[in-house]
């Protein structure tokens with residue numbers, strides 16, 4: 001099974017180093033707005049949650065893209081965007097149940113995690129191992145699929 005980004009939510013301390021590391025790698029600036037992941041903070045519940053593409057087995061973003069701009073990298077199994085083909089319709093952003101796709105105003109294009117070609121920068125800089133790059137467990141995979149399918153159903157109900 002291919003390695004992927006695994007989020008250990010309970011280990012996240014919301015230091016946001018992952019956002020800064022990602023942004024610097026992608027655009028050369030310590031600008032969290034340019035990061036391909038974000039950390040959601042729920043202060044009232046003392047919960048911090050890194051939000052990032054799950055590189056799903058059945059990516060809804062890929063399924064819905066009318067331009068065929070989203071594909072899977074054969075080396076890393078990352079789900080990537082071909083910006084030359086992307087028409088900027090943002091359907092992928094709406095389709096992703098995990099909030100893993102975003103629109104970058106400064107770059108004027110849709111962006112997402114590409115696993116840094118197999119060496120995710122966010123993982124290198126996370127001080128607590130809240131982010132790991134490893135093979136997911138069967139249980140973890142099953143949970144993600146269940147959440148994704150439910151989100152897809154909900155989107156169909158409201159859409």
Ligand code: SF4
Pocket residue numbers: 011012013014015016017018019039050125126127128129130131
């Ligand atoms: S670097 Fe790790 S601990 Fe810090 S915010 Fe990101 S995921 Fe959480």
